[in-house]
Amino acid sequence: MAKIFCVANQKGGVGKTTTTVNLAAGLAKVGQRVLLVDLDPQGNATMGSGVDKRALEHSVYDVLLGEQGVAEAAVDTPKAGYRVLGANRELAGAEIELVNLPQRETRLKQALAEVAAQYDFILIDCPPALSLLTLNGLCAAHGVIVPMQCEYFALEGVTDLVNTIRQVHANLNPDLQIIGLLRVMFDARITLQAQVSEQLKAHFGDKVFDTVIPRNVRLAEAPSYGLPGVVFDGSARGSKAFVEFAREMVQRVQHM
Ligand code: ADP
Ligand code: MG
Numbered sequence: 001m002a003k004i005f006c007v008a009n010q011k012g013g014v015g016k017t018t019t020t021v022n023l024a025a026g027l028a029k030v031g032q033r034v035l036l037v038d039l040d041p042q043g044n045a046t047m048g049s050g051v052d053k054r055a056l057e058h059s060v061y062d063v064l065l066g067e068q069g070v071a072e073a074a075v076d077t078p079k080a081g082y083r084v085l086g087a088n089r090e091l092a093g094a095e096i097e098l099v100n101l102p103q104r105e106t107r108l109k110q111a112l113a114e115v116a117a118q119y120d121f122i123l124i125d126c127p128p129a130l131s132l133l134t135l136n137g138l139c140a141a142h143g144v145i146v147p148m149q150c151e152y153f154a155l156e157g158v159t160d161l162v163n164t165i166r167q168v169h170a171n172l173n174p175d176l177q178i179i180g181l182l183r184v185m186f187d188a189r190i191t192l193q194a195q196v197s198e199q200l201k202a203h204f205g206d207k208v209f210d211t212v213i214p215r216n217v218r219l220a221e222a223p224s225y226g227l228p229g230v231v232f233d234g235s236a237r238g239s240k241a242f243v244e245f246a247r248e249m250v251q252r253v254q255h256m
Helices: 016-029 044-048 060-064 089-099 107-113 132-140 154-171 191-207 217-225 237-253
Strands: 003-007 034-038 083-085 121-125 143-148 177-186 208-214
Touching (some): 003 016, 003 132, 016 034, 016 044, 016 121, 016 217, 016 237, 034 044, 060 089, 060 107, 089 132, 107 132, 132 154, 143 154, 154 177, 154 191, 177 191, 191 208, 208 237, 217 237
Parallel strands (some): 003 121, 003 143, 034 083, 034 121, 143 177
16 A cells, blocks of 8 residues: 655745655655655646646546546656656646535545555645645645755744644544655755754654755756656766665655
């Protein structure tokens, strides 16, 4: 049965999509069966996996509205090694349409249950908001991966998310836990980043992943080629870090 993880942080531009796409590719590289679910109307994870969001026949939108099953709506990626349930602008409307539907928070959870046996990991890329879409991701997941940059206000930003996760855990999804905080775009030469990194470890202990993702331009270039960095340039430092992170995740799920 698949372990399901949300990659979430209500801030934009912190590395959610880069993490989702490269963790998916890293997991595929170490032999795991992976489904990536794009829950962001921007569709960046879809495009970054090599799937054209404008040409999607079906998307996560149809799945949330109950018009398609995941198995029919997901597509293979040509080179990335995993399957994608894609998203595009259409998904922006789902926020409003979902409000009046029954079980509006658990529609993704129900849909994923039908394919969970076919995968080892399902990764959900969340939009930068604590919206009904993100709530669907959190309700469907066993755990949350929180990418964050080691900046001055990083801890403060994470507090809101931690509180939301607590509420979802208490009211909607007792399975949900924070799997870990992932330090991304890290530059050890910047003293402040090293300090914040230490603070994070002091505050969150083993909820901070061992793997650190460095700032690496190859990871930023890869999406324009429709490839995860891990596939685009496997020898880049950032790509190696994501494969290592994939191994760390495989280890962690053995204890879940
Ligand atoms: P989010 O999904 O949280 O909005 P993205 O994953 O899209 O964030 O990342 C924001 C920007 O930072 C993108 O341009 C991306 O290519 C770049 N980026 C993300 N991670 C790294 C990294 N480790 N090194 C260099 N650039 C990165
Ligand atoms: Mg994103």
